[in-house]
Amino acid sequence: MNSPARVRFAPSPTGRLHIGGARTALYDYLLARQTEGAFVIRIEDTDRKRYVQGAEEEIYKALSWLGMEWNEGPDVGGPFAPYRQSERTDIYLEHAEQLVESGHAYYCFCTTERLATVRKEQQARKEAPRYDGLCRRLNSDEAHNRKHAGEAHVIRFKTPRQGKTTSVDEIRGEITVENATLDDYILLKSDGLPVYHLAAMVDDHLMEITHVLRTSEWLPTFPLHVLIYKAFGWEQPAWVHMSVLLNPSGKGKLSKRHGSGGAHAVYPLELKESGYVPEAVVNWLSLMGWSYDDRTEFFIMPDLIGKFSLAKLNPSPAAVNFSKLDHFNGLHIRSLKQEDLASRLVPRFRAADLEVTEDELRPITPLIQERIRTLDEAVEMSGFFFRNTVQPDPQQLIGKNMSPVESAAALSRSIDLIQGFERLAAESLELALRGLADDLDLKVGQLFGILRVAVTGQRVSPPLIETMEILGKELILQRLNRAAELLESPE
């Protein structure tokens, strides 16, 4: 095993955690657990304009639901607290000033208006929009004077104008760019708060982060980050730029809502509300840009912790495949213990206004476990167990290739037969019903089809015999009689 990794997941609280972020967090978590290192959460809330109230709590909730616990973070504290960047502003200011003193950064007094004008001119000339370096040429005395006079300013990085910078990414190798193509990026804004480029580098260093996992959106500024590390004289962490997630169509970065026709949830907590189990979401996420071998795909968290490796990360962008999530959800539901499934089903039934208890659910879980792909499908399929009455479609009460009269006769004979039972026991009931079908010269499917609709109100249901056993003689007779009436006088 490798030495303990300190890995951080650093979301900005600008909205709900989406599956892309969740996948990054997962890889962070796996690396930390695998090496028995630390998984730390840092909240990057230096942009006050985009701050969303409650977003931070949502992120915690989503990570918890997915089964990732963190060792350090704003809510649990830790040796490098505070973990919210808005509470570390002094640190960034100090470091920015340090860079100015060492000649790696400078004060810039340009207004946003001037910057916009410059940018516009450059674009008109079809040049890359970039800071024109006006304040870079200021002598330091003048700059200090203007600063002390209270003039609004930012601190910019003094990017070398010559030479090349080579950055090393764990999955992509060396990436070399001409420094001339880089900009003099702003490090510290005029409000005194840092931008990502400064804050993240300072924190990663101070918090002793060993592996920086982020998506490839950061590749263009990767050289800048390396330059900042070098300007401070710090040792770099291992950089890992993962692929981005694409829309199911493969066109464009994953956006809020997608899927053919219907909308697909892109937030883990939304997936939860749609009846997905966290095990499936984790399994699905883990395989978007990572693989273990050429055949193994079913994983639960402990497997993943053991098997994850950075070397198997795939650099190319991956389109999200929601039907595969459905598949994994079915797989994980089937692998659940019955009691576990039953307890997870309770809230889904309640959400559908069906008052059920886990005890009531337990006997039916074995009947539906291998038939459902989401927890909510259990409600669709077996809700009739908990409704007082069912509403069969009279048309559906007519057996396949049968007349209404024949169907009514089959129903009536079934009622007689069931009346003869003390208690409905699956084995004997099935034997009797099959005998009846034989007597009536019907195929088993014809008779069962009628009974299924009569008993469940549905054409698709859990296995009929077991269903009848659970429902019991009284209820069955009630529903069968009701069906017989419907067949005689359909409204």
Place this chain on the structure above:
RNA sequence: GCCCCCAUCGUCUAGGGGACUAGGACGUGGCCCUUUCAAGGCCAAAACCGGGGUUCGAAUCCCCGUGGGGGCACCA
């Protein structure tokens, strides 16, 4: 416009010069099983972006195209 990254079935991927007649999974189609629906089993169709090199030999290495993605904010 400029810079960067990527490129195997529709999708996610295995593949690290000969083991490739290119493997697995989802999805799709068919068959079997079957009281419906599933699940399960079996089978099928389905890919190395193009062109040049390098090499005895290239899906694998290099170059050029092309395509896709990302970035160019006092956002992250």
